[in-house]
Amino acid sequence: xxxxxxxxxxxxxxxxxxxxxxxxxxxxxxxxxxxxxxxxxxxxxxxxxxxxxxxxxxxxxxxxxxxxxxxxxxxxxxxxxxxxxxxxxxxxxxxxxxxxxxxxxxxxxxxxxxxxxxxxxxxxxxxxxxxxxxxxxxxxxxxxxxxxxxxxxxxxxxxxxxxxxxxxxxxxxxxxxxxxxxxxxxxxxxxxxxxxxxxxxxxxxxxxxxxxxxxxxxxxxxxxxxxxxxxxxxxxxxxxxxxxxxxxxxxxxxxxxxxxxxxxxxxxxxxxxxxxxxxxxxxxxxxxxxxxxxxxxxxxxxxxxxxxxxxxxxxxxxxxxxxxxxxxxxxxxxxxxxxxxxxxxxxxxxxxxxxxxxxxxxxxxxxxxxxxxxxxxxxxxxxxxxxxxxxxxxxxxxxxxxxxxxxxxxxxxxxxxxxxxxxxxxxxxxxxxxxxxxxxxxxxxxxxxxxxxxxxxxxxxxxxxxxxxxxxxxxxxxxxxxxxxxxxxxxxxxxxxxxxxxxxxxxxxxxxxxxxxxxxxxxxxxxxxxxxxxxxxxxxxxxxxxxxxxxxxxxxxxxxxxxxxxxxxxxxxxxxxxxxxxxxxxxxxxxxxxxxxxxxxxxxxxxxxxxxxxxxxxxxxxxxxxxxxxxxxxxxxxxxxxxxxxxxxxxxxxxxxxxxxxxxxxxxxxxxxxxxxxxxxxxxxxxxxxxxxxxxxxxxxxxxxxxxxxxxxxxxxxxxxxxxxxx
Numbered sequence: 001x002x003x004x005x006x007x008x009x010x011x012x013x014x015x016x017x018x019x020x021x022x023x024x025x026x027x028x029x030x031x032x033x034x035x036x037x038x039x040x041x042x043x044x045x046x047x048x049x050x051x052x053x054x055x056x057x058x059x060x061x062x063x064x065x066x067x068x069x070x071x072x073x074x075x076x077x078x079x080x081x082x083x084x085x086x087x088x089x090x091x092x093x094x095x096x097x098x099x100x101x102x103x104x105x106x107x108x109x110x111x112x113x114x115x116x117x118x119x120x121x122x123x124x125x126x127x128x129x130x131x132x133x134x135x136x137x138x139x140x141x142x143x144x145x146x147x148x149x150x151x152x153x154x155x156x157x158x159x160x161x162x163x164x165x166x167x168x169x170x171x172x173x174x175x176x177x178x179x180x181x182x183x184x185x186x187x188x189x190x191x192x193x194x195x196x197x198x199x200x201x202x203x204x205x206x207x208x209x210x211x212x213x214x215x216x217x218x219x220x221x222x223x224x225x226x227x228x229x230x231x232x233x234x235x236x237x238x239x240x241x242x243x244x245x246x247x248x249x250x251x252x253x254x255x256x257x258x259x260x261x262x263x264x265x266x267x268x269x270x271x272x273x274x275x276x277x278x279x280x281x282x283x284x285x286x287x288x289x290x291x292x293x294x295x296x297x298x299x300x301x302x303x304x305x306x307x308x309x310x311x312x313x314x315x316x317x318x319x320x321x322x323x324x325x326x327x328x329x330x331x332x333x334x335x336x337x338x339x340x341x342x343x344x345x346x347x348x349x350x351x352x353x354x355x356x357x358x359x360x361x362x363x364x365x366x367x368x369x370x371x372x373x374x375x376x377x378x379x380x381x382x383x384x385x386x387x388x389x390x391x392x393x394x395x396x397x398x399x400x401x402x403x404x405x406x407x408x409x410x411x412x413x414x415x416x417x418x419x420x421x422x423x424x425x426x427x428x429x430x431x432x433x434x435x436x437x438x439x440x441x442x443x444x445x446x447x448x449x450x451x452x453x454x455x456x457x458x459x460x461x462x463x464x465x466x467x468x469x470x471x472x473x474x475x476x477x478x479x480x481x482x483x484x485x486x487x488x489x490x491x492x493x494x495x496x497x498x499x500x501x502x503x504x505x506x507x508x509x510x511x512x513x514x515x516x517x518x519x520x521x522x523x524x525x526x527x528x529x530x531x532x533x534x535x536x537x538x539x540x541x542x543x544x545x546x547x548x549x550x551x552x553x554x555x556x557x558x559x560x561x562x563x564x565x566x567x568x569x570x571x572x573x574x575x576x577x578x579x580x581x582x583x584x585x586x587x588x589x590x591x592x593x594x595x596x597x598x599x600x601x602x603x604x605x606x607x608x609x610x611x612x613x614x615x616x617x618x619x620x621x622x623x624x625x626x627x628x629x630x631x632x633x634x635x636x637x638x639x640x641x642x643x644x645x646x647x648x649x650x651x652x653x654x655x656x657x658x659x660x661x662x663x664x665x666x667x668x669x670x671x672x673x674x675x676x677x678x679x680x681x682x683x684x685x686x687x688x689x690x691x692x693x694x695x696x697x698x699x700x701x702x703x704x705x706x707x708x709x710x711x712x713x714x715x716x717x718x719x720x721x722x723x724x725x726x727x
Contacts, residue, residue, distance in 0.1 A: 001203070001204050001205070002203075002204065003132075003199040003200070003202075003204055004199075005204070006039055006089055006134070006204040007039060007132050007133070007134045007148070007149075007199075007204075008134050008146065008148065009148055010132050010133060010134045010148035010149045010150065011132070011148070011149055011150040011151070011196045011197075012130050012131070012132045012149070012196065012197050012198065012199045012200070013130065013131050013132070013149055013150065013151065013153055013194035013195065013196055013197065014127075014128045014129060014130045014131070014194065014195055014197045015108065015128070015129065015155040015192070015194060015195075016128050016195065017128050018128075018129070018155075018157065019109065019110055019158075019160065019161070019162050019163045020107065020108070020109045020110070020157075020158040020160040020161075020162075020163050020292075020293060021107070021108050021109075021129065021155045021156070021157065021158055022105065022106075022107055022155060022156050022157070022158045022178060022181055023105070023106045023107070023108055023131060023153055023154070023155045023194065024103060024104065024105045024106075024153065024154055024155075024181055024182065024186070024188060024191070025103070025104055025152055025153040025154065026101065026102065026103045026104075026184055027102055027104070027147050028100060028101050028102070029098060029099070029100055029101075029102070029137070031139040031140065031141060031143070032139060032140040032141075033095065033098055033137065033138075033139060033140065034095075034138045034139055034140045035093070035095045035137075035138045036093070036094050036095045036098050036135055036136070036137050036138075037091060037092070037093055037094070037095075037135070037136050038055075038091070038092050038094050038133055038134070038135045038136075039089050039090070039091050039133060039134045039136075040089065040090055040091075040092070040106075040131075040132070040133040040134075041062055041087060041088070041089045041090065041131070041132055041133070041204075042061050042062055042106060042108050042129070042130070042131050043062060043067060043087070043111075043113045043126070043129060043130045043131075043200070044061075044062060044064075044109060044110050044111025044112050044113030044114065044115075044126075044129060045060045045061045045062060045108075045109045045110070045111030045112075045113075045293045046061040046062065046106050046107060046108045046109065046131065047061065047106065047107045047292070048061075048092070048104075048105075048106055049104070049105040049106070049107075049182035050094050050097040050098065050102065050103070050104055050105070050182075051097055051098070051099060051102055051103055051182070051183060051184065052103075052105075052180060052182050052183040053097055055092050055094060055097070056090075056092060057213055057214070058090070058211035058212065058213060059211065059212040059213055059214065059315055060111060060211075060212050060293065060348075060349055061090070061111075062087070062088060062090070062111070062349075063088040063207055063209055063211075063349050063350035063386065064111075064112045064348075064349040064350055064351055064362075064407060065085070065086050065087060065088065065350070065389075065390060065393070065407050066083055066084075066085050066086070066390065066393050066394060066406075066407035066408050067085060067086075067087055067113065067126050067200060067202060067407075068085045068087070068126065068200035068201055068202045069082075069083070069085060069201070070125065070126050070127060072125060073408070074410035075396070075403060075408055075410070078466075078468065079396075079401075079466050079467075080398070081396035081398060081399065081401065082396060082397045082398055083393055083394055083395070083396065083397070083403075083408060084203075084392065084393040084395075084397065085200075085201070085202040085203065085393060086202055086203045086204075086205055086389060086393060087200060087202045087203070087204050087205070088204075088205055088206070088207040088209075088350070088386075089204055089205065089206055089207075090206075091206055094135070099184075101184045101185075102184060103182055103183055103184045103186065104133070104135075104147075105181060105182030106131055106133075107158055107160075107292070107293075108129050108131055108155075109129065109158075109160070109163050109292070109293035110129055110163060110165065110293075111129075111165060111293060111294075111349075112124055112165065112349065112407075113126045113127075113129060113130075114126060114127065114128070114129065115165040115166070116164050116165065116166075117164060117165070117166040117167065117275070118164060118167065118275065119166075119275055123165075123166075123409060124409060128197075130197060130200070131149060131153075131194075132149050132199070133148075133149045134146060134147075134148055134149070135147035135148075150194075150196060151193055151194055151195065151196050152193075153193075153194045154188050154191035154192060154193060154194065155191060155192055155193075155194050156178070156188075156190070156191045156192065157176060158176070158178075159171055159172050159173055159176040159177075159178060160292060160293065161176075163292075163293050163294060164294070165293075165294050165360075166274075166275065166276075166294075166357070166358075166360065167275045167276055167277060167278075167294075168276055168277050168278030168279075168291060168294065168296065169278050169279075169291055169292065169293070169294065170278070170279050170280075171278075171279070171280045171281065171289065171292075172280075172281040173280070173281060173282055173283040173285075173287070174251045174281045174282065174283045174284075175281070177283065207350070207386060208382050209317075209350045209382050209383055209385070209386035210317045210318045210319050210382060210383055211317065211318060212295075212315055212316060212317055212318070212348055212349060213315070213317075213318040214240070214313045214314070214315055215314045215315065215316060215318065215344075216313075216314045217311050217312065217313055217314070218234050218235060218236075218238070218311070218312040218314060219311060219312075220232040220233065220234050220235075220242070220301065220309050220311070220312050221233045221234075221235065222309075223266075224266050225305070226267060226302075228304065228305065229268075229302040229303055229304055229305060230302070230303045230305060230307075230308070230309070231262070231266065231267065231268065231300060231301070231302055231303075232300065232301045232302075232303065232309045233299065233300055234298070234299050234300070234301065234312050235299070235618075236299060236341065236618040236619075237260055237297070237298070237299045237341070237342075237345070237617075237618045237619040237630060237631050238297070238298065238299070238312070238314050238341075238345060239295045239296070239297050239314070239315055239316050239345045239346075239348070239356040239631075240295055240296070240312060240313045240314045240315040240316075241290045241291035241295060241296060241312070241313050241315065242256050242258070242290065242296075242301045242303070242309050242312050243288050243289070243290045243309065243310055243311040243312060243313060244256060244280065244288065244289045244290070244303060244307045244308065244309055244310065245286070245287075245288055245289070245307065245308055245310050246282050246284070246286075246287075246289075246306065246307060247305070247306050247307060247308055248306065249284050250284050251281065251282060251283065251284055252281075252282050252284075252306045252307075253279055253280070253281050253282075253304075253306075254279065254280045254281075254282060254289060254303075254304055254306060254307035255277065255278065255279045255280075255303070255304040255307075256277065256278055256301055256302060256303045256304070256307070256309070257273055257276065257277040257278075257301075257302050258273065258276045258277075258296050258297075258298030258300065258301050258302070259271075259272045259273045259274075259276075259298060259299070259300050259302075260272035260274075260297065260298055260299055260300070260357075260629075260630040260631065261299070261300070261630065262300055267302070268300060268301075268302040269300075272629075272630060274297070274357040274358050274629075276296045276297070276298065276357060278291060288310065288311075289307075290313065295315050295316075295348065295356065296357065297345065297355065297356035297357035297629075297631050298357070299618065315348075316344050316345060316346075316347050316348055317344075317347040317348060317349075317350070317383060319344065319347060319378050319379055319380055319383060320378065320379040321340055321344075321377065321378055321379075322377065322378060322379045322676065322677035323340075323376065323377035323378070323643070323674065323675060323676045323677065324673075324674050324675055325642050325643070325647075325672075325673075325674035326672070326673055326674065327646075327669060327671055327672040327673070328669065328670055328671040328672070329602060329668070329669055330613075331601075331602045331609060331610050331613055332601070332602065332642060332646075332669075332672075334609075334613045335601070335609055335613075335636075335638075335639055335642070336639055336642060336674075338612075338613075338617065338618060338619060338620055338636075339373065339377075339620060339633065339636035339639040340377060340378075341618060341619055342619040342620045342631055342632070342633045342636055343370065343373065343374050343377075343378065343633045343636065344378075345619060345631055346631070346632075346633050347374075347380075347383065348360070350383065350386045350387065350390075351387060351390065351406070351407065352366070352367045352370070352371070352374065352383075352384075352387060352633075354366045354622075354629075354632060354634070355622065355628075355629035355631055355632050356631055357629060357631070358628060358629050359411070361405045361409050361411060362387065362390060362405050362406050362407060363404060363405050363411070363413065363418065364391065364394075364402065364403070364404060364405060364406055364413065364418045364419070364421035364422075364425075365404070365413055365414070365417045365418040365421070365472075365475070365578070365579075365634075366578070366632070366633065366634040367387070367406070367421060367425065368417075368418075368420060368421035368424040368425050368428075369578060369579070369582060369634050369637040370633045370634060370636055370637050371384060371424070371425050371428050371429075372428045372431075372432070372637075372640050373633075373636060373637060373639050373640045375428060375429065375432040375433075376432065376640055376643055376644075376676050377639075377643075377676065379677070381429075381432075381433055381679075384425070384429055385429070387406065387425070388425060388426060388429065388438060388442075390406035390407050391406045391421055391422060391425060392422075392441070392442070392445060393406070393407070393408075394406040394407060394408045395422060395445055395448065395449070396452075399451070399452050399455065400445075400447075400448030400449050400450070400451045400452035401415075401419070401449075401452045401465075401466065402415075402418070402419035402421065402422045402449055402452075403418075404418045404470075406421070412469075412470040412472065413470055413472055414465060414470060414471050414472035414473060414485065414488070414489055415452070415453060415456060415462055415464075415465045415471065415489055416462065416473070416488060416489030416490070416491065416492030416493060417472065417473070417474070417475070417488065417489070417492050417578075417579050418472075419449060419452075419453075419492075420449075420492045420493075420495065420496045420499075422442065422445055422446055422449050423442065423446045423449070423496045423499045423500060423503075424496070424499065426438040426439060426441070426442040427439070427499050427502065427503070430506070430654055431651075431654045431655075432654075432655075432656075432678075432679075433654075433655060433679055434653075434654045434655020434656075434657065434679060435655075436506055436507065436654075439503045439506055439507055440507060442503075443500065443503050443504075443507065443509070446496065446499075446500050446503070447500075449496070450493075450496075450497075450519075453493055459526060459530075460522050460523060460525075460526035461486055461490050461523075461526050461527070461530060462486060462489045462490050462493055463486050471485055471489070472485060472488075473485030473486070473487065473488030473489055474488050474544065474545075474576070474577035474578065474579045474580050475577050475578050475579070476577045476578050476622060476623050476624070476634075476635075477544050477575070477576060477577040477580070477624075478573075478574065478575060478606075478607040478623070478624035478625060479575070481544070481577065482543045482544055483540055483543050483544040483545070483546050483577075483580065484531070484540055486530075487527070487530075487531050487539070487540055487546065487549070488549065488579065490523060490526070490527050491527070491549045491550075491552075491553065493523055494520055494523045494524060494527070494553050495552070495553065497516055497519055497520045497523065498520065498553075500512075500516055501513060501516050501517070501520075504516070506654075524553065524554075524555060527539075527550075527553075527555065528555055528556075531546075531550075532550070532555070532556060536559070536563070537556060537557055537558075537559025537560050537562070537563055538559075538560065538563055539555070539556060539560065542563055542564065542567055543575075544575050544576050544577065544580055545564075545575070545576040545580030545581070545583060545584045546580075547560050547561070547563055547564035547567070548564055548580065548583045548584040548587045548588075549580070549583055551564060551587050551591065552583055552586075552587050561591060564584075564587070565588070565593055565596065568584065568588070568596060568600055569596060571600075571605070572603050572604065572605035572608075573603055573605025573606055573607040573608045573611075574600065574603075574605075574607050574608060574624065575607065578634045578635060578637075581635055581637070581638060582637040582638055584600070585597050585600065585601060585638045585641060586638075586641065588600065589641055589645040589664060594645065594664035594665075594666050595666050595667050595668075597641070597645070597664075597666075598646070598664075598666040598667075598668065598669065599668075601638060601641075602668075607624040607625075609635075611624075617630065619631040619632075620632055620633060620634075620635050620636050621635075622634075642672075642674065643674060643676055645663075645664045646663060646664055646666070646669065646672055647661075647663055647672060647673075647674050647685040647687075648660075648661050648662040648663030648664060648685065648709070649661060649676060649683055649685060650662060655678070655679055655680075656678035656679065656680055656683065656704065657680065657703075657704055657705070658704070658705045658706075659683060659700065659704060659705065659706035659707070659716075660706075660707055660709060661685060661698060661706060661707065661708045661709065661716070662708075662709035662710070663685065663687060663710065665687075665689060665694065665710075669689075670688065670689040670690075671687070671688050671689070672685075672686070672687060673685065673686035673687070673697075674686075675699065678701065678704075680701040680702075680703060680704050681701030681702065681704075682699055682701060683699065683700065683701065683704075684697075684698065684699035685697075685698050685699075686698070689727075690727075691727070692726060692727055693724050693725060693726050693727055694710065694724070694725050694727060695722075695723070695724045696708065696710070696721070696722065696723045696724070696725070697720065697721070697722050698716055698720070698721045698722075698723070699719070699720050699721070700716050700717065700718050700719065700721065701718065702718045703718070704718065708721075708723065710725050711725050711726070711727075
């Protein structure tokens with residue numbers, strides 16, 4: 001809907017260029033009230049109070065989207081692209097909070113709307129923070145009224161003097177003492193009038209996407225001290241905020257800084273501090289100090305010696321874990337738990353981010369890699385439905401180009417692994433939840449994406465992306481990237497053609513099939529001609545998983561798979577990047593080499609998950625070599641194979657209505673159990689192997705067909721099934 005449909009005659013207002021502002025206004029009710037509902041949006045983040053009471057327990061307010069067009073947005077300014085835009089609005093029932101005389105109070109911050117980082121300058125600049133609301137009143141006599149935002153509202157500087165979205169906040173409770181400004185009767189005579197501004201030209205929507213909340217609290221452990229600070233360990237890498245109290249009395253300046261690791265001396269490590277630090281000028285009272293409009297990503301906290309860290313709030317999107325996995329291999333258990341923590345740490349404001357501290361962006365490459373994991377293991381349907389909207393919005397309506405991030409922020413990526421999210425995320429959403437409407441919506445978008453790839457192809461191979469932008473293939477290989485970027489991008493082009501053929505089968509679009517099949521044939525021939533060595537059977541010399549990419553597309557000959565298998569039988573670690581690691585693991589499982597896939601997953605080489613576990617990682621690092629962020633979910637894409645391969649939870653069709661349980665019983669793993677929660681209910685598998693038999697306990701939801709495939713097919717019934725099968 002348009003702004004006028006959402007807010008009526010309410011005016012958008014702004015305090016101007018101010019990081020964090022306090023906004024208030026008073027209004028009266030002349031008649032007894034039956035109900036009151038507020039539609040409210042603060043760009044970028046906000047907290048709402050009515051008569052001194054905080055409304056809702058959401059953190060950060062508005063979900064992050066590509067809010068609206070702005071002149072300096074790089075894709076428009078540099079490439080002349082045109083995106084779509086949406087803004088999400090919150091609705092609250094405030095009937096119980098209203099009285100005869102009332103005060104609405106809003107704390108409004110920049111957030112993602114004007115995200116600043118001292119290292120990089122302004123990252124997003126949609127303009128000054130803005131606020132709009134509409135309170136719809138229904139009186140007891142059946143009449144109606146409304147309270148609309150406008151220039152009757154007043155604002156002043158918050159005691160949060162500075163809020164750098166990527167770093168932290170400067171708060172001052174001494175020189176700025178506002179008192180109970182969200183209650184009626186407060187003297188705001190010295191405050192400023194808000195300016196009315198133009199309504200952003202966007203689509204306005206309500207959302208049921210899970211908001212950010214404080215999920216839990218952790219008691220930190222004081223582990224050491226230096227001359228200037230106390231060092232605390234939270235015990236795991238998290239997103240959220242330390243909570244401090246003042247030691248002693250009087251006005252003091254408390255500070256903290258955080259890091260993901262400690263340095264060699266046991267102090268806060270500058271390298272994984274990522275610029276995150278905050279300060280609080282106290283008023284001497286016994287209060288708690290914490291971040292309000294940003295989060296940090298960290299495990300360790302250095303606190304000035306006039307402060308103590310009393311707790312730590314874990315903050316991310318309020319998404320339940322709806323799965324479990326346990327086995328007799330501690331590495332697999334660690335991998336599952338660590339992925340879950342990493343994924344949740346990277347779910348904020350309605351987007352799945354790459355990392356929660358350095359960039360905080362919804363990279364389409366990272367996101368498409370792990371979306372199946374998240375949808376399998378978390379209650380993430382509404383979250384990903386929202387992100388699908390962001391992916392759709394970030395496609396250029398002129399050329400079909402798909403941005404590297406959704407919502408769009410200028411950054412790095414490539415046309416294949418990143419752009420293919422336009423097909424892969426809707427496809428996985430359909431397979432997980434059985435919702436074919438997303439295929440109907442995205443099919444024409446994928447066709448436009450193909451137009452873009454063709455426009456950047458030579459001799460039937462994708463060779464470039466937008467001029468001046470990155471054109472990555474694979475990413476984060478443990479050593480120098482050697483697998484050719486065009487090879488990887490054309491793998492994803494062909495893979496996406498195959499996905500679109502599956503769209504067509506579901507939707508009955510037989511008219512598109514001949515053209516798509518011919519397109520796939522042409523692209524495969526071009527890849528073989530350019531990258532296949534007929535003398536050896538290798539693609540690109542077999543470097544960094546290149547043969548796995550080819551085998552996955554059905555390219556090469558029997559030597560291609562054989563060479564790949566021989567290579568990883570010799571290796572004791574992964575030599576692959578974010579895409580290759582997932583593809584190699586899956587292809588080995590699918591092509592009958594489950595033992596080798598398991599050995600690679602649990603290997604102990606220098607580039608391995610076991611190396612990360614042994615070094616004490618509680619989240620998955622960005623690089624095999626521990627560079628940059630220590631909290632990136634992308635390598636966690638392989639965790640899905642704990643469920644789909646080792647436990648064998650598979651399906652025919654979509655929506656898990658027809659199950660095929662076919663565990664890969666690998667050598668060295670004698671016990672495993674776990675469950676996922678589908679749209680029909682819990683699906684659980686447990687097995688224990690002995691030399692002579694395998695005992696299964698399998699749980700199936702009501703109304704679901706299921707078979708166990710192990711030494712034949714065994715029909716399963718709803719409820720708990722217990723079987724023992726001789727080996």
